[in-house]
Amino acid sequence: xxxxxxxxxxxxxxxFEKDSNKESVKRSELSGRIRxxxxxxxxxxxxxxxxxxxxxxxxxxxxxSEVERSTLDVIEGSDIPVKNLAGLLGAKIAHFFLFRTxxxxxxLLIPLFLxxxxxxxxxxxxxxxxxxxxxxxxYVIWGSLVAGFLSYQLDLPHSLGGGVGFxxxxxxxxxxxxxxxxxxxxxxxxxxxLFYQLNPKPKAQPLADASHADEGAQAxxxxxxxxxxxxxxxxxEDPSIHVDNDDLEKFRPxxxxxxxxxxxxxxxxxxxxxxxxxxxxxxxxxxxxxxxxEVDPNxxxxxxxxxxxxxxxxxxxxxxxxxxxxxxxxxxxxxTLDLLKEYDVKNQTTQVTMDELKENKxxxxxxxxxxxxxxxxxxxxxxxxxxxxxxxxxxxVRVSKITSLEDDLSLSLAAMGVRIIGQMxxxxxxxxEVANKNREMVPVRAVIGSEKFQKSNFDLPITLGKTISNxxxxxxxxxxxxxxxxxxxxxxxxxxxxxxxxxxxxKKHPATLKFVLVDPKKVELSxxxxxxxxxxxxxxxSEEAIITDTKKVxxxxxxxxxxxxxxxxxLKDAGCRNIKEYNHKFINRRLNPNDHEFMPYIVLVIDxxxxxxxxxxxxxxxxxxxxxxxxxxxxIHLVVATQRPSVNVITGTIKANFPARLSFKVMSKIDSRTIxxxxxxxxxxxxxxxxxxxxxxxxxxxxxxxxxPEVEEIxxxxxxxxxxxxxYLLPEPDSEETGGQERSDMDLxxxxxxxxxxxxxxxxxxxxxxxxxxxxxxxxxNRAGRLIDQLEAAGIVxxxxxxxxxxxxxxxxxxxxxxxxxx
Numbered sequence: 001x002x003x004x005x006x007x008x009x010x011x012x013x014x015x016f017e018k019d020s021n022k023e024s025v026k027r028s029e030l031s032g033r034i035r036x037x038x039x040x041x042x043x044x045x046x047x048x049x050x051x052x053x054x055x056x057x058x059x060x061x062x063x064x065s066e067v068e069r070s071t072l073d074v075i076e077g078s079d080i081p082v083k084n085l086a087g088l089l090g091a092k093i094a095h096f097f098l099f100r101t102x103x104x105x106x107x108l109l110i111p112l113f114l115x116x117x118x119x120x121x122x123x124x125x126x127x128x129x130x131x132x133x134x135x136x137x138x139y140v141i142w143g144s145l146v147a148g149f150l151s152y153q154l155d156l157p158h159s160l161g162g163g164v165g166f167x168x169x170x171x172x173x174x175x176x177x178x179x180x181x182x183x184x185x186x187x188x189x190x191x192x193x194l195f196y197q198l199n200p201k202p203k204a205q206p207l208a209d210a211s212h213a214d215e216g217a218q219a220x221x222x223x224x225x226x227x228x229x230x231x232x233x234x235x236x237e238d239p240s241i242h243v244d245n246d247d248l249e250k251f252r253p254x255x256x257x258x259x260x261x262x263x264x265x266x267x268x269x270x271x272x273x274x275x276x277x278x279x280x281x282x283x284x285x286x287x288x289x290x291x292x293x294e295v296d297p298n299x300x301x302x303x304x305x306x307x308x309x310x311x312x313x314x315x316x317x318x319x320x321x322x323x324x325x326x327x328x329x330x331x332x333x334x335x336t337l338d339l340l341k342e343y344d345v346k347n348q349t350t351q352v353t354m355d356e357l358k359e360n361k362x363x364x365x366x367x368x369x370x371x372x373x374x375x376x377x378x379x380x381x382x383x384x385x386x387x388x389x390x391x392x393x394x395x396x397v398r399v400s401k402i403t404s405l406e407d408d409l410s411l412s413l414a415a416m417g418v419r420i421i422g423q424m425x426x427x428x429x430x431x432x433e434v435a436n437k438n439r440e441m442v443p444v445r446a447v448i449g450s451e452k453f454q455k456s457n458f459d460l461p462i463t464l465g466k467t468i469s470n471x472x473x474x475x476x477x478x479x480x481x482x483x484x485x486x487x488x489x490x491x492x493x494x495x496x497x498x499x500x501x502x503x504x505x506x507k508k509h510p511a512t513l514k515f516v517l518v519d520p521k522k523v524e525l526s527x528x529x530x531x532x533x534x535x536x537x538x539x540x541x542s543e544e545a546i547i548t549d550t551k552k553v554x555x556x557x558x559x560x561x562x563x564x565x566x567x568x569x570x571l572k573d574a575g576c577r578n579i580k581e582y583n584h585k586f587i588n589r590r591l592n593p594n595d596h597e598f599m600p601y602i603v604l605v606i607d608x609x610x611x612x613x614x615x616x617x618x619x620x621x622x623x624x625x626x627x628x629x630x631x632x633x634x635x636i637h638l639v640v641a642t643q644r645p646s647v648n649v650i651t652g653t654i655k656a657n658f659p660a661r662l663s664f665k666v667m668s669k670i671d672s673r674t675i676x677x678x679x680x681x682x683x684x685x686x687x688x689x690x691x692x693x694x695x696x697x698x699x700x701x702x703x704x705x706x707x708x709p710e711v712e713e714i715x716x717x718x719x720x721x722x723x724x725x726x727x728y729l730l731p732e733p734d735s736e737e738t739g740g741q742e743r744s745d746m747d748l749x750x751x752x753x754x755x756x757x758x759x760x761x762x763x764x765x766x767x768x769x770x771x772x773x774x775x776x777x778x779x780x781x782n783r784a785g786r787l788i789d790q791l792e793a794a795g796i797v798x799x800x801x802x803x804x805x806x807x808x809x810x811x812x813x814x815x816x817x818x819x820x821x822x823x
Contacts (some may be wrong), residue, residue, distance in 0.1 A: 039121025046113030049097075052090030053107055056098055059083035099575070103151075103162030105143030112136045138191050145169065145184045153178075156577075323587045325511040325598045329534075332721060335506055339713045340445035340706075351438040352382045360413060360434055364389060367412040371405060373397050379429075383468030384440035385689050385702040386417065390429040399423065402430055406683075417685035425697060433468065433700065435685045442466050442688075444499065444706040448506055459580065460513070460601060460637065463503045464496065464662075465688065465704040473692075473701055477504075477603070477639075480660035480694065481632035486645035486675040487664025492688035493641055494524050496664065496703050497607065498711055500639060501528065504603065505714065510534040514728045516556065516604045520611040522548040527708065530715040533723030537602060537730055545727045550615045557623035558733035560604060560636060564627065566731060567634035570596055579635035600728070601635040609642040610649045621651055628657030645675040661693045664703075748823055751790055754779065756820055758787045759796050763816045768797035768806030794823060 084091035097106035112132055119129045141164075148165020150156050153173075161169070172180035326332065357380050365375055374394035381388040393402065403420045410418040413434055421431035442465050447453065450472045453463045458476035467473050477483065483500075487493040504513060514537040519525040528536070529546055536545040539552070539559055547556055567579070574591055576582040579599050585591055586598050604627070606612065612620045628638055640658070642649055645666060663675045665684040672681035676693045684690065688703035752758075758773050765772060768791065774784040788806065791797045796819065798807035810816045 036121050039117040042113050042117035042120060046110050046117065048086055048090060049093065049107075049110050049113065052084060052086040052094040053098065053104075053110070055084040055086060055090065056094035098162060100163045102140050102144040103147050103160050103165055105140045105147065106162070108136045108140055108143070134195070138195075142184070142188050142191070146188075149181050149184060317589055320589070323589055323598070325583075325587070325600075326509045328724065329510060329722060332509060332534075334509075335714045335717050337445055337449045339717055340448065340710050341443065342445055343441065343443040351440050352387060352436050356437060357382075357387070360387070360415075361389065363412050364391070364409065364432060367405065367409055368402070371401070371408075373402060377429075381469050382436075383470055383700075383702065384436075384442050384466050385685060386419075386433045386435050386468050386700065388468050389432045389434060390424060390427070391432065392429050399430060417683050417689070419680050419683045419700075439685070439687070440702075442702050442704040444502065444704045444710065447472055447704040448503060453503070453507075456507070460504060460603070461507050462500050463704070464499055464690075464692070465702045468700050468702075473699070475694075477637055478601070478632070478635075480637070482628050482638040482658050483640070483660045483662060484650065484655070484658035484675065485639065485641035485662045485664075486650070486666065486671070486681075487641075487643060487690070488667050489643050491664040491666075491684075491686045492690065492703050493643065493664050494607070495688060495706060496662065496690065497524070497605065497639070497641060498527075498706050499704050501605070502706055502711065502714060505531075505535065505718070508601075510718075510723070511598070511600060513601045513603065516560065516602060516730075517546045518553055518556065518604070518606040518612075519546055519548050520550055520553075520608045524607045525605065527711045528715055530719030532727045533725070534718055534721075537728035540729050540732065542727075550612060553612055554616055554619045554623070555733045556730070557620065557627070559730040560602070560631070561623050561626055562731045562733055563602070564631045564634055564636055567599060567636075568630075570599075571634060578633045599635055601637070604636065604638045604640075606638070606640045609640050610644040610646075613649050613651075621653060625653045625657060628654065645671045647674060650674055659695060662690055663693075664688070664690045748790060748793055751823070752783070752787050754783075754787060755790055759791060759794070759810075759816055759820065760813065762791065762797060762808055763810050763813055766808045766811075768808050772805075794819065 082088045082091050084094065086093070097109075098104060112129075115125070115127060115132060116129050119125050144161045144165035145168060146161070146165075148161030148167075148169040151160045151166055151169075153169075169180060172183065176183065361378055361380065365378065368375060368391075374397065375391050376394050377392040379390045381390070391402075393399075399422050403422050406418060406420050409420070409432065410416070415435050415437075417433070417435035419433040421433070423429075424431045447463050447465060450463075452472045453461065453474050456474050458474070458478065460477035461474060462477050463472060463474045465473060477500075485493060485496060487496075501515065513535060515528070515531070515535050516537050517525045517528060525546055529544070532538075532545040538545045538547070539556060542552070547553055571577070571579075571582055574582055574585060574596060576585060579601070582591075582596075583599060586593075586596055606624075609620075624638065624640070627636060631637070638658075640654075645663070661675050663672065663681040663684075665686045666672050666675070666681045669679050669682050672679050675681065676691060676698065678693070678698065680698070681691055688705065690701050690703055692699045692701055754773075754777055758777060761773060761776055762768050768788065770781070770784045770788050773779060773787055774781055777784070779787075788797065792799060792806070796808070796810050796816070798809055800806065810819065
């Protein structure tokens with residue numbers, strides 16, 4: 001039997017207890033209502049996040065322009081409806097969490113809100129909310145870092161890890177490179193070890209039988225008072241357990257006061273606990289159910305909203321059609337093949353005779369056998385410049401033994417340009433390339449007019465010529481994504497540039513492609529000057545669209561960097577990863593034309609990098625490297641050529657960001673390794689013979705020949721057509737080295753104490769150099785630089801000219817003293 005509790009008989013004491021009980025019940029009811037209000041708010045917040053996130057996943061891109069608007073613009077309204085099922089508020093919330101902060105790991109907030117609502121409203125926990133809060137806080141941040149790493153390294157959608165994940169991974173990558181993923185994973189491992197192992201969830205202990213408890217043994221504790229209420233049936237299940245008054249005190253904070261009857265002196269505790277109402281106790285009869293709202297496509301309200309949002313953009317397309325970027329030049333005509341010369345190539349098919357093939361085959365076999373190398377099979381493939389002999393050596397022959405015989409084979413064949421390929425890609429053969437005695441010319445008309453090039457659907461299709469197997473080579477410059485060219489003087493580099501530009505002009509409309517042409521030699525690219533109002537881009541204050549002044553190259557490169565940043569901002573606002581997605585969305589009228597515009601591809605062509613590196617150095621290297629690293633996603637691609645592929649011209653910073661390299665004949669193996677990371681370019685036969693390296697594959701090509709009159713006719717044909725009002729204008733650069741006006745306005749009343757001595761020094765040596773002042777006057781670099789700026793403001797030295805020393809404008813000390821007196 002359960003223990004009986006004897007109640008006092010004092011009436012006054014019972015009345016006081018009744019009043020106290022009533023007040024407690026009222027306070028409990030008021031507290032319960034407040035908790036239900038708070039719980040409802042938390043529950044609805046979780047539902048709002050769920051609907052907003054799901055809608056953003058399917059329709060977030062369509063709301064990009066709306067969520068970026070200011071609050072004032074939102075109040076004024078917009079013609080573009082919001083597609084998010086949670087409205088503009090839901091779209092902004094989803095954009096904040098998924099795009100600007102933590103990305104898709106933010107969905108972990110949804111179960112946190114829902115479980116918090118359950119705990120606050122009904123004091124019931126499916127899972128510990130306190131424990132879940134710490135887990136959600138960590139996993140939201142950690143998940144953003146992991147997703148940001150994937151987004152940063154694999155060019156995945158920016159919203160995967162959000163702005164926080166992408167920004168932190170960018171900084172980590174700059175600091176420790178690819179080791180950042182190990183730091184992120186280590187942080188996750190440390191959290192899991194500390195959280196799950198050192199702080200385990202306490203296991204529920206069964207109540208011990210008092211009759212069998214050893215004397216002096218510690219009784220197992222109930223984890224908390226609420227768990228005791230949930231397990232009230234234990235008192236009935238085990239009749240051997242009795243509750244004394246002292247034991248009852250342990251549960252008093254959570255057990256409501258008993259309603260005692262004044263007439264009854266004894267109450268059965270078991271009966272009272274089983275019959276009375278407990279307003280706040282989470283008894284099993286009080287259940288809480290909820291369900292997450294699901295999108296029903298058949299619901300009439302949803303259907304109306306879906307129809308409204310979908311037809312808004314479709315109505316624009318139906319009314320005006322898809323946006324046509326070529327509408328500004330509707331009568332533009334692509335150049336025709338008639339502008340290109342037609343050469344008689346019929347007689348060139350027999351340039352390599354059977355006698356020559358047999359003779360070369362016998363010499364190859366004889367030379368290899370002389371060195372103890374047996375051959376089981378040999379095949380020949382005739383190309384325009386070289387013939388490829390593929391041999392299958394007998395078992396047990398080392399490949400390295402054959403590749404070391406390159407000079408011996410060249411001597412035996414009495415031919416230049418013998419090149420051995422250790423293993424043919426995808427084959428079990430070894431290739432030996434031997435130059436033909438009578439080479440075949442590849443005319444540009446045969447390449448441009450080929451079906452392979454005409455039907456290519458690349459973003460930036462280029463064709464350079466033919467492979468050694470007489471196949472037309474067509475590639476996508478946008479996939480390269482940048483091209484580094486090298487070759488000695490007279491080996492076909494300029495023809496290769498003309499061929500690349502010509503192939504792009506034949507396939508692209510002026511509205512979709514712009515060229516930025518840098519020609520320090522001033523004569524190589526001048527043929528394309530007539531395309532200024534069609535294909536060329538330049539700075540607003542440029543007198544000529546083709547940049548020939550090396551002093552303006554730095555400004556142009558900085559301008560392209562600014563253009564790149566502006567384009568990335570627009571891609572971010574539009575929720576796109578690259579220019580192709582952005583233009584597709586703009587053409588389908590999914591973007592507001594007041595904030596967005598169609599983006600043409602921009603191809604930067606630099607004809608001679610060595611001259612720029614000599615005159616400007618780091619000022620040229622830095623923007624080129626920055627463009628090569630970042631610009632491919634927004635449609636800016638680089639084609640950089642040089643005739644001196646040395647390490648001080650093609651620096652490691654530039655080289656690392658040009659995965660595609662093209663080399664004509666160079667003078668040494670060192671130059672070949674500098675440009676291609678492999679030998680072979682020094683073994684080419686010249687006149688358009690070239691090696692193209694893309695990744696691990698090296699392809700030998702014969703560049704097609706495009707003559708100067710052909711390029712002139714093409715440019716004349718396009719230049720005579722209606723064009724734009726001017727060239728495509730690049731933004732004004734934010735260059736630190738364009739500060740001549742700022743320095744001229746410098747306050748010379750606060751001159752450095754070494755100003756006069758520095759002025760006499762540069763006039764005496766006729767050399768306006770910072771290092772000269774630094775060395776002779778024993779000053780720091782920063783102070784010497786300020787002195788040079790003050791000398792420029794005083795008119796003693798000229799403006800900044802790259803890596804070269806400044807010009808000294810004062811030629812005599814007498815003239816200098818007059819200037820110093822006037823100051």
